Amino acid sequence: MKTTILVDTKPLALFVTPKKPCYTTANNFPVVQFSIQNHKYSSTMPPLKRKIKGYSSSKNWNFKNRFRSAAASSASESTKLDKGSDNGDGDGQRKVPGLNTLFRRFWKVAAPYWFSEDKEPARLQLAAVFALTLGTTGISVGFSFLGRDFYNALANKDQEQFTKQLLYYLGAFAGGIPFFVLRDYAREILSLRWRSWMTKFYMERYLKNQTFYKIQSQSIIDNPDQRIVDDLSSFTGTALSFSLTLFNAAVDLISFSNILYGIYPPLFVVLLVYSIGGTAISVFLGRELVNLNFFQEKKEADFRYGLVRVRENAESIAFYGGEENEIQLLLQRFKSAFENLTRLLISSRNLDFFTSGYRYLIQILPAAVVAPMYFSGKIEFGVINQSVSAFNHILGDFSLIVYQFQAISAFSAVIDRLGEFDDVLDSSSSKYLSSSVEEISLTYCNERSSLLLESNGSIIMDRCQKVLDIENLTLQTPTSKATLIRDLSLVINKKDHLLVTGPSGSGKTSLLRALAGLWNTGQGKITFYVNERNDTQVPTSSEGPALKVNTADDTAEELEGPINRNDRGIFFLPQRPYMVLGTLRQQLLYPTWADDVIPTSDGGDPAGSVPFLMRNSSSGTSGGKPIKPTTDDLIQVLENVRLGYILSRFGSLDSKNEWSSVLSLGEQQRLAFARLLLSKPKVVLLDESTSALDEANEEHLYRQIEAAGITYISIGHRRTLFDHHNRNLHITTVDPSSNERNWHIEPINRDSMYNVLNR
Numbered sequence: 001m002k003t004t005i006l007v008d009t010k011p012l013a014l015f016v017t018p019k020k021p022c023y024t025t026a027n028n029f030p031v032v033q034f035s036i037q038n039h040k041y042s043s044t045m046p047p048l049k050r051k052i053k054g055y056s057s058s059k060n061w062n063f064k065n066r067f068r069s070a071a072a073s074s075a076s077e078s079t080k081l082d083k084g085s086d087n088g089d090g091d092g093q094r095k096v097p098g099l100n101t102l103f104r105r106f107w108k109v110a111a112p113y114w115f116s117e118d119k120e121p122a123r124l125q126l127a128a129v130f131a132l133t134l135g136t137t138g139i140s141v142g143f144s145f146l147g148r149d150f151y152n153a154l155a156n157k158d159q160e161q162f163t164k165q166l167l168y169y170l171g172a173f174a175g176g177i178p179f180f181v182l183r184d185y186a187r188e189i190l191s192l193r194w195r196s197w198m199t200k201f202y203m204e205r206y207l208k209n210q211t212f213y214k215i216q217s218q219s220i221i222d223n224p225d226q227r228i229v230d231d232l233s234s235f236t237g238t239a240l241s242f243s244l245t246l247f248n249a250a251v252d253l254i255s256f257s258n259i260l261y262g263i264y265p266p267l268f269v270v271l272l273v274y275s276i277g278g279t280a281i282s283v284f285l286g287r288e289l290v291n292l293n294f295f296q297e298k299k300e301a302d303f304r305y306g307l308v309r310v311r312e313n314a315e316s317i318a319f320y321g322g323e324e325n326e327i328q329l330l331l332q333r334f335k336s337a338f339e340n341l342t343r344l345l346i347s348s349r350n351l352d353f354f355t356s357g358y359r360y361l362i363q364i365l366p367a368a369v370v371a372p373m374y375f376s377g378k379i380e381f382g383v384i385n386q387s388v389s390a391f392n393h394i395l396g397d398f399s400l401i402v403y404q405f406q407a408i409s410a411f412s413a414v415i416d417r418l419g420e421f422d423d424v425l426d427s428s429s430s431k432y433l434s435s436s437v438e439e440i441s442l443t444y445c446n447e448r449s450s451l452l453l454e455s456n457g458s459i460i461m462d463r464c465q466k467v468l469d470i471e472n473l474t475l476q477t478p479t480s481k482a483t484l485i486r487d488l489s490l491v492i493n494k495k496d497h498l499l500v501t502g503p504s505g506s507g508k509t510s511l512l513r514a515l516a517g518l519w520n521t522g523q524g525k526i527t528f529y530v531n532e533r534n535d536t537q538v539p540t541s542s543e544g545p546a547l548k549v550n551t552a553d554d555t556a557e558e559l560e561g562p563i564n565r566n567d568r569g570i571f572f573l574p575q576r577p578y579m580v581l582g583t584l585r586q587q588l589l590y591p592t593w594a595d596d597v598i599p600t601s602d603g604g605d606p607a608g609s610v611p612f613l614m615r616n617s618s619s620g621t622s623g624g625k626p627i628k629p630t631t632d633d634l635i636q637v638l639e640n641v642r643l644g645y646i647l648s649r650f651g652s653l654d655s656k657n658e659w660s661s662v663l664s665l666g667e668q669q670r671l672a673f674a675r676l677l678l679s680k681p682k683v684v685l686l687d688e689s690t691s692a693l694d695e696a697n698e699e700h701l702y703r704q705i706e707a708a709g710i711t712y713i714s715i716g717h718r719r720t721l722f723d724h725h726n727r728n729l730h731i732t733t734v735d736p737s738s739n740e741r742n743w744h745i746e747p748i749n750r751d752s753m754y755n756v757l758n759r
């Protein structure tokens, strides 16, 4: 007999701890955003594009303000606080940026493209768009006269004239319509070109000098990705259409003012008073909208971000069984967005009452005012129609703010966000992102020039063995400036394999961050003695981390300028392997040959592309690199890291997958070692890179890199790691009340280790 026991896992408190820590949505730091569109376009104006963007989480809000105040001294008025602090719920009072700040930021963001390498085609296209806009205004004026004659013929019952005017009208219609269509097309094309240039411009600065890392790790600004994708698109589209709207309005005003003034001057004055009054009232009624829009962006972003976190951490949440918690957090976020949107809709409705009344109340005024002139025979019937048309045009021109109030307030937020981002990117290589006066200096020296020759010409081997020299390094955390390591001095020679150990949180990974140039808070000097590979060339672009280069040695030649660690034979394996999007081949070739395998275009029409979107690989960060491995090399390296079986599982090296999901953590770590073996660096820094592997695989991988002649420095907690290293740097947690060093180095005696472990 078969017995089934039903077990409810929750009461039994079955608690599975996932391998990957689960980040709950309560502790978010938004990197994505949500866009909604709720703008009502004016019927008489070209629509201003408007999107509502995601904004920062409450937590990040304070960081941003802190950053702004820290940066205020070094980065001009742009960094002045223009937003108050959030009260935690996100509904804190926010100061609307002043007009001066907005104009300054607008110019700073908009100008570079028009002075860039693409300025000639850009200016030409802009001139064409303005010419077409002028053409369309001319056509509108022409239509107003055609309409007048048409209605005159109708009123006079002059059939012959009527037919003639009708034909003229149809002819003008056929000739004029293309101008309107082409104007819009040319504007969109130019906006796309401008956006493309700016996207590249911003992305390059974002990825340069490890700015992306600093922004994220120091929580400097929220959602840089959203600013690059949505805000740039919104900015270029809106800036262009808004400039054209203004230009159009100015030309329209000049053209139709003449007509209206010519018909009846007092009507013109009435219109002027009406529109000025209307503008003042709509600014007053809509004053709340700017802030409500701003918070709507933030709340929508928080909600969207919560959902993305669930997707990203699906397995962890499922293991924890945290669905109930997630749904409560998500509903709370949505409720918050809903409540703000309700207030926004009420405000918009109130403004709409006014704008609708404003728009329609006056419709019959021109006809009513000029009608007596018609009755007394001073003007013909068609003139009434013409005055109505001219009146509406001028009303639209004077009422830009009334009709576009919502769009203008949303555009202000976009300018503010992009201007702030631009300031951060501009200053990323200066002290803006790190306020410390004294910094850790990181230097790369050419090992060949550091060789010392004896008088008989023989090389003093000891110098040429040096790989890394750390002198009096005191390391602090970037924001709180808590000391992690005190006065560390250490020399690593070739094949000198160092194991860094210490309690959790003592600063082991942070030491690697300093060695990689990611952190520079503290004092001391780090010098890498790197090789310029025979088969490599030093990149000449302005890319690669901007590192401070100090005098390292009387004899060693410092390698100044752009530095790419991989090209100089220094490799880092982070704690969490990073799987790129793409094929298995791309995984293996990353990061050394990434640009060779990523297609520059997806096969679309090259005629539709623009030259500045092409990237010259030799000017990229991987300009100096070893010879690219062949397919056989890639297959062999997979075998070497005991991953040969995944080839048959996934078909070929060119199969695409979400590799971080389909490979186990241990498999991802082995793949990271495969990259390392292909790249053959001089030295590698491994941060718990075998933590997910069994001991047999760990030993196998260490043997592989040792056989490849790579010097390695590892961080780890496992006892088995001692077997693969010959020195141990032990860091202890700093005691704030003492000035003692918190580290010691000792040789590893593998036999005694063996005895310790087996005691």
Ligand SMILES: Nc1ncnc2c1ncn2[C@@H]1O[C@H](COP(=O)(O)OP(=O)(O)OP(=O)(O)O)[C@@H](O)[C@H]1O
Residues within 6 Å of the ligand: 217, 218, 477, 478, 479, 480, 484, 502, 503, 504, 505, 506, 507, 508, 509, 510, 511
């Ligand atoms: N971006 C940061 N800003 C401020 N403090 C940080 C930052 N990153 C880490 N820390 C802090 O620095 C300390 C050292 O962190 P680190 O990651 O170097 O520890 P670790 O020794 O590698 O720990 P583990 O063994 O748990 O990985 C920790 O107390 C940590 O909270």
